Amino acid sequence: MPQSSAILLMTCKDQPGIIAHITNFLSQNRGNIIELRQHVDREENIFCMRLEWELSQFTIPATDLAEYFGKHIAPRYENISWNIYFSNYRHRMAIFVSRLSHCLYDLLARYKSNELNIETPIIISNHQELEEECRAFQVPFYYFPITAENKLKQEEAELQLLQSHNVHLIVLARYMQILSEQFVNAYPNRIINIHHSFLPAFPGARPYHSAYKRGVKIIGATSHYVTTELDEGPIIEQDVIRVTHEDSIDDFVQKGKDLEKIVLSRAVKYHLQHRILVYNNKTVVFD
Amino acid sequence: MPQSSAILLMTCKDQPGIIAHITNFLSQNRGNIIELRQHVDREENIFCMRLEWELSQFTIPATDLAEYFGKHIAPRYENISWNIYFSNYRHRMAIFVSRLSHCLYDLLARYKSNELNIETPIIISNHQELEEECRAFQVPFYYFPITAENKLKQEEAELQLLQSHNVHLIVLARYMQILSEQFVNAYPNRIINIHHSFLPAFPGARPYHSAYKRGVKIIGATSHYVTTELDEGPIIEQDVIRVTHEDSIDDFVQKGKDLEKIVLSRAVKYHLQHRILVYNNKTVVFD
């Protein structure tokens, strides 16, 4: 298992000397730093860091690294939360979609052109409309119709499918179902949703209609990790576009589609590159 | 009273032939059109138009124009709301300010360099901090301290002052007082406020703090006409800027200041150029 680089993501209570200590540990083990990004939240006194280093001459084997770090480094820091990733890991990603295809196609086009560092994604939908297209892309498509009655049961089946495929990241590409608490809790900070408004403005259903009615001059899209509070999860990325009185609701929807796919794809990339730290329902994105 | 051009702003129920009728009226009276902007709200079936024409050869005297239009043209249209303005009119504008100077200075700098088509503005403040600066700009400054007890009385004094100066437009340049219903009703669609958030997100007090807490990736500013519903008036203009985890609340405030002054100045200009139509608590801005 050759590894090109290792990535440490960590948060802990701030204290003097963290960077010196950890970079020294790398230096002594011949781990040349590729990128160091740190941030201190002075209000909360929380230290955040993303550290990436070359593994070619690193003296600790990749397979032992997590154990070593957990035993020798992590214990020095209060309230530490950390993970170590490897850059050559190929993520397994599931895309959930309903009837609107724009975010799905955008992700599939990126997958096909090797823009995303993923294995073949699997696609799960509560509708059958997009099945044939996905087949053309040679991507497996699973149909799970959802009703009020079967919802929890279908979600269980979905979870089994996801686990059998070893899926680590779920992307809701305009999936028009609210996931149950149980489902959300199975993938903490690993379900990314795209909401078609500039949150916290216009949460919930039909945000473009609400934006049109309010007469805003700019509309937005927001990608966020899904939590059990609807549209309240940590925001990963947002972007906006101007609208005018000449734009109908249909124009809002159309302009919004282009926003949604770009904003969602950025969030997915940040996640796949291990550039996101989450604490206090907020994200630090070392983009 | 030589007039360079006349500007008609109108809304009415949509019906066939409006443009042909009114442009014919102009053509027959030798009023050469400088700019015609129209819009139909198809959901509400409302026709909106801004029409500007040269007066140099126009056969109806400027002084008779409003009467003529009201008698011969307007009655053909259902639910018509209209106004005629003259481009060489010098507006009388009052700026209300509290302690923060950035929007005030920005407007004064534009006034000094003849960017705004206004007579000397008057400045009203509930604090004295900025008085000396305004004097340096040679702009009259009036101090009206506000308390819960004296508020209505002070507002009456302000209204008298405004009327004695023949003020037509009030700009709230970060004025930290909520105006009474009586005051607002005295200047319908003629009080412009700048709110330091991307409305309808974060209305009310301390929006930058709320935005920081929510972890948004973009902050905004919104200029709107003041109505009796706080931060609910018709939006005139909005703009946004990116923020990251590295931005503290102070950074939000700082970045926001630059947004606020630009967004407010744009709204003021649209108003001074008679480019804004209001209906259903929304604006049409023919910018």
Place this chain on the structure above:
Amino acid sequence: MPQSSAILLMTCKDQPGIIAHITNFLSQNRGNIIELRQHVDREENIFCMRLEWELSQFTIPATDLAEYFGKHIAPRYENISWNIYFSNYRHRMAIFVSRLSHCLYDLLARYKSNELNIETPIIISNHQELEEECRAFQVPFYYFPITAENKLKQEEAELQLLQSHNVHLIVLARYMQILSEQFVNAYPNRIINIHHSFLPAFPGARPYHSAYKRGVKIIGATSHYVTTELDEGPIIEQDVIRVTHEDSIDDFVQKGKDLEKIVLSRAVKYHLQHRILVYNNKTVVFD
């Protein structure tokens, strides 16, 4: 041939009464105006207009309209250039592509989801790489390899193919060949290119490399009609995105791809909706 609406695009020397005359012509023939957009270039004294009206009650048959306009209306205007289109016309569009798929996929996804008002597009490429994907989309793909020797001959074959398919619009979706003068002249203002820079900065080859070297803080993309002067044609649409020192050339390319596909698709839509007027190597886009 039922027509929902007609669209007039015209430029002429400015003169008084144009709008009154033409809107009267419509009004007298029961053509209810859906949208009127006009602009006067005061430096060049050129009048521009886009006028769209309902055909349901219009008394002049759609099939006679162009002849009628040419005979009775157009002759009154100096230097007039005009066209009449019908909103229900389904354009025939050809997409030229080389090896990069992002713009092609984006257009195909829009076509598949009925976002673009076109018949099945045809695809022409000087490489075979993308053929299989296009087949999956069920869109015909034609391979025309180009060398210095066969170029003119291949272009002739392409022109024959385009004419046999009655193609009206050619979109260069990152097509890495310079078209000959003869080819360009066969489709005046009907070939849209996407250039991967903020023109006029960085024309020609490898603009991202040049932008990187120059150390710009923002990169852009530009869609324009193709003329015989490379990257000098009338600009239709531009957009930009921020870059920092952390962005490598590869990051420029990646960020640029997202720009290119959005900017190109906007230009294509403006064209398909007959919203673009061209004069003096500039465009008026009534968006």
Place this chain on the structure above:
Amino acid sequence: MPQSSAILLMTCKDQPGIIAHITNFLSQNRGNIIELRQHVDREENIFCMRLEWELSQFTIPATDLAEYFGKHIAPRYENISWNIYFSNYRHRMAIFVSRLSHCLYDLLARYKSNELNIETPIIISNHQELEEECRAFQVPFYYFPITAENKLKQEEAELQLLQSHNVHLIVLARYMQILSEQFVNAYPNRIINIHHSFLPAFPGARPYHSAYKRGVKIIGATSHYVTTELDEGPIIEQDVIRVTHEDSIDDFVQKGKDLEKIVLSRAVKYHLQHRILVYNNKTVVFD
């Protein structure tokens, strides 16, 4: 001389262990890191770092720090270029201006509201128009008329004045004179200009006219350090705004003014906060 924090800016040839070595040096001397920002230019193999640390418990006196660093730390690094600054240093800034006031007023308003960490700036102009306004702001104004004949002599007098005021940063706030090589070389990477275009598009005179003629859909402004090559110095910051066919050249100028003042002020702030590194005619801005 109490110091709140020290800031190291450095570039050198990249080598393993730089961060570990320097952060260890700080840690051993009880210098708690406030912010560490680093970047490696992999094409040029150059390491860049901005490091800020608290001085309250730091064991090396601020007055000895530069000497210590130069003797004990810097020699380990090839091609090192470094500076140490103190956050409580109050910069001395000169503003050069001609007739256009918008950038000057914007900077003065920021100075007056303590947004910029500077001593009273001095103002130098080749015209007298703005003298009275500057007096109102209580900022010293020096008039140096420039002709082809007196230019070098006047520049010498300006340099003497600047040195007598101990000026470290010169800001050209729409100063319409080209500085001589001798003048520029006296303030390397310490003269910031605002150019009213999106460089490298439209360098030189009358960029808005050129942009209008070319028919661009977006205009920009660029702040850069001045070098002896006109408009070719390292770019610090850029921003853009949309224009349409409805914008005249005057509108370009007007929209541009708002861009220019924001872009220039950002560049000035980055400089005052020691956030800019320069190498190979490019900047790294750790904003």
